[in-house]
Amino acid sequence: MKLCEFVRPASLSQARASLRKLGPKGMPLAGGTALHFMPGKTPVSAVDLTHLGLSYIRQKGNFFEIGAATPLSDIQRYRGPRWAMHEICRRISTHQIRNVSTIGGNICRVFPWADLPVVLLAMNARMVIYSGKLKEMDADEFFSSQPARLFRNGDLLTAVKIPVLKAQHGFGSVKATRNAAAFSMVTIAALLELKGGVIAAARVAAGSAIPFPKRLRSVEAALTGKEPSAETFRAAAALAGTDAKWCKQEGMSAEYVAGLAEVSIVDALERAAEFARGRTA
Amino acid sequence: MKTNTCSVSLSINGEKKTFATRPDEKLLDLLRREGYKGTKYGCGQGTCGACTVIMDGRAVYACLLYSMQAEGRKVRTIESMGTYDKPAPIQQELVAAGAVQCGYCIPGIIMSATALMETEKDISDEVAKEYMDGNLCRCTGYEKIWVALRRTLDRAAAEPAKKASPKGGKK
Numbered sequence: 001m002k003l004c005e006f007v008r009p010a011s012l013s014q015a016r017a018s019l020r021k022l023g024p025k026g027m028p029l030a031g032g033t034a035l036h037f038m039p040g041k042t043p044v045s046a047v048d049l050t051h052l053g054l055s056y057i058r059q060k061g062n063f064f065e066i067g068a069a070t071p072l073s074d075i076q077r078y079r080g081p082r083w084a085m086h087e088i089c090r091r092i093s094t095h096q097i098r099n100v101s102t103i104g105g106n107i108c109r110v111f112p113w114a115d116l117p118v119v120l121l122a123m124n125a126r127m128v129i130y131s132g133k134l135k136e137m138d139a140d141e142f143f144s145s146q147p148a149r150l151f152r153n154g155d156l157l158t159a160v161k162i163p164v165l166k167a168q169h170g171f172g173s174v175k176a177t178r179n180a181a182a183f184s185m186v187t188i189a190a191l192l193e194l195k196g197g198v199i200a201a202a203r204v205a206a207g208s209a210i211p212f213p214k215r216l217r218s219v220e221a222a223l224t225g226k227e228p229s230a231e232t233f234r235a236a237a238a239l240a241g242t243d244a245k246w247c248k249q250e251g252m253s254a255e256y257v258a259g260l261a262e263v264s265i266v267d268a269l270e271r272a273a274e275f276a277r278g279r280t281a
Numbered sequence: 282m283k284t285n286t287c288s289v290s291l292s293i294n295g296e297k298k299t300f301a302t303r304p305d306e307k308l309l310d311l312l313r314r315e316g317y318k319g320t321k322y323g324c325g326q327g328t329c330g331a332c333t334v335i336m337d338g339r340a341v342y343a344c345l346l347y348s349m350q351a352e353g354r355k356v357r358t359i360e361s362m363g364t365y366d367k368p369a370p371i372q373q374e375l376v377a378a379g380a381v382q383c384g385y386c387i388p389g390i391i392m393s394a395t396a397l398m399e400t401e402k403d404i405s406d407e408v409a410k411e412y413m414d415g416n417l418c419r420c421t422g423y424e425k426i427w428v429a430l431r432r433t434l435d436r437a438a439a440e441p442a443k444k445a446s447p448k449g450g451k452k
Contacts, residue, residue, distance in 0.1 A: 003305035005285050006349040033327065033345050046304065050350070073339070094415025095393065097327060099339040100346065180414055181328075 001027075001038040005045035011052065012130050012156060018047045019154035028156060030054070030069040030102040034109065054104070054158060063126070063161040068104030075103060082165040084173075084275065088119050088189070091175045104157045109148045110213065113183035117143050117213040119173055120160065121205035122189035128159040136161070143213055165275075168194050172271025174264040184208040185249055186261045190268040192228065194276045199223045199232075204265065209257045210244045218242040219265065228273040230266070237265035291351045293317065294361040302348045308334070309343035311351075312358060319359035319388045323417075330416030333389035334358050340396035340412070359388035362395070370436055371395065374429040382420035389416050394430055404434050 007022075009015035019026040022045050027035060029046040054069035057078045064080055076089035076098060092098060092106075092115055106116040107127075117139075125139045129150060142150070151157070165171060173189040186209040193201040202223040207213035222236035246261055248254040290299040293312075302311055309332045312320050320343055323331030327345040334343045335357040363369035368376070371394050381387055390413070397404065397412035409430060418426060 003347065004283065006287060006304040006347070008352075029350075032347060032350060035347075036326070036345055046347070046349075048350075071339075090411065094327075094330070095412050096330065096333060096340050096342045096415040097345070099341050 001035070001040055001042045001044045003027075003035065003046055004043040007045055007047045008051065009047060009049075012158065013132070015047055015049060015052060016130065016132070016154045016156060018045075019151075019156070022047070024152075026154070028108075028151070031071065031100040031105050033097060033101050034105060034111075049104075049156070055102075059164065060161075062164050064164060065128075066103055066160045066162065068108075068157045068159055069102050070104075071099055072101050072103065072106070073098040080164075082169070084123075084165065084171040085119070085162065088115050088173045088175065088187075091115070091177075094181045103160055107142075107147060107160070108151060108157050110143070110146060112211060113187075113208050114213070115173075115175055115184055115187045115207065118187045118205045118207035119189045120162070121213060121215055122173075122191045122203045123162050123171065124191070124203060125163070126161040127157055128161065129155055130158045131155040134158065140215070145212070165191075166193075168200075168276060170194065170272040170274065170276025172268040172273075172275060174268045174271070176260055176264055185252070186257065186264050187213075188261070188264040188268040190265070190272040192223070192269065192272040192276055194228060194273070197227060199226055199228055204236075204268070206240070206244055206261060206265075209246045209249065209261055211247065214244065216240050216243040216265070223269070228269075228276075230270070233266045233269040233273075236269070237262040240265055287349065289348050289352050291353065292355045294357055300348070304347065304349055306348045307344055308346040308348045308351050308356070311348040312343060312356075317358045317360055321385055321388055323385070323389075328417070329386070329419075330389040330393065331386055333392040333416065335392055335396050338396065338400065340393045340415070342415070357392070357395075359391060362391055369395075371398075371429065371433045374433045374436075375426070378425045378429040378432070380422055380425035380429045382418075382422045386416060386418045386420075390418070390426060394433065398434070398437060404438075406431075409434065 007018050009018050025044050027044045027046050030049050054067040056067040072089045076086045110117050120139045126136045127142045170192045175184050176186045187207045189205050191203040202220045204216045204219045218239040219236045222239050226232040246254050246258040289302050321331035323329035325344050327342045332343040333340050336354050363372045393416050
């Protein structure tokens with residue numbers, strides 16, 4: 001693509017009107033990092049969303065609300081009660097990219113290696129979308145297929161709402177990479193709810209080693225009602241192949257990736273259980 | 282669609298400037314054509330860190346920003362740091378440690394280190410490494426760069442204590 005115009009709307013409604021008018025040639029721009037890698041010479045216009053007050057993190061009732069144009073480094077640095085988002089954000093790319101790249105950019109067009117969709121699926125997050133008025137959509141629906149489908153008519157993601165974890169909740173994420181700043185080979189995120197010494201509910205999601213991030217429902221079912229032990233985690237992780245067809249990657253066979261995914265699932269579950277037992281940072 | 286000509290106003294190293302640009306011009310290209318050539322072109326795809334500048338207090342890759350994204354922002358380049366005759370502490374330590382080999386990565390390294398020192402307090406090794414994780418040294422001289430950075434951080438940490446001690450305490 002070739003950037004031919006830079007539009008600076010003064011409000012959300014102006015931004016939406018510009019994008020509707022531009023049609024496929026309109027590109028919402030927050031961090032803008034992805035635009036540099038879009039192939040081809042198709043002329044496009046960038047609609048700058050960075051001056052619309054969409055960069056913030058605040059706790060509102062039972063949710064943390066993160067503005068769609070909030071840089072990943074702000075999420076990494078933020079601390080709130082039982083906040084868990086910083087762990088994955090510090091593992092995304094490099095410091096300079098985290099200072100520019102935004103949560104909205106990471107999830108509105110999902111690339112296969114994206115980490116945040118996996119985390120938001122496990123967290124049961126809610127996305128706030130502006131379509132003339134604000135509406136909310138849960139993560140399962142938002143990530144049921146490529147979210148870009150939701151924004152073709154100029155609608156905009158304005159915020160992501162993440163439930164504040166309760167005392168019995170635990171969250172863990174694991175990202176396997178070749179080196180610190182590399183794209184993910186496997187990303188796993190797990191949310192556990194413990195009650196009376198057993199797992200009352202579980203949400204486990206995977207990404208990167210599969211074509212599109214998804215929940216691992218067989219793993220979740222195998223965890224529910226069981227004690228949060230290493231044996232339980234290993235037995236549940238062994239079922240991941242039922243939910244996901246792991247893809248081979250550069251230098252790695254599909255079997256190797258499946259093994260890596262299983263180990264990562266166990267690690268994520270152990271971290272989640274540890275979190276639920278009292279680790280808060 | 283014809284590429285529009287546009288203008289961008291920003292502060293560079295404390296000076297307010299306005300430049301004619303194009304929507305697709307990278308900040309890195311604008312800086313270099315306007316004479317800020319200490320900011321290096323390395324990979325051009327946000328990996329190596331040679332083009333690192335500080336924008337509104339944050340280290341960013343100038344090759345992954347369009348010049349128009351700098352509108353109204355405060356940009357600092359390596360030219361805002363020390364001079365040959367009066368180097369900044371990080372520059373002194375890099376030289377003292379023998380950390381400058383080919384030197385191409387050093388402007389970026391200095392800008393990331395500056396962002397670190399101006400943002401964080403009580404800087405642990407873990408935090409320092411997080412701030413430096415986007416800068417590669419093709420000569421692989423990481424150990425000496427790390428020694429220089431740690432010495433600079435230790436010097437900065439000792440400064441307040443030095444200032445707090447009574448004048449002329451040591452005779």
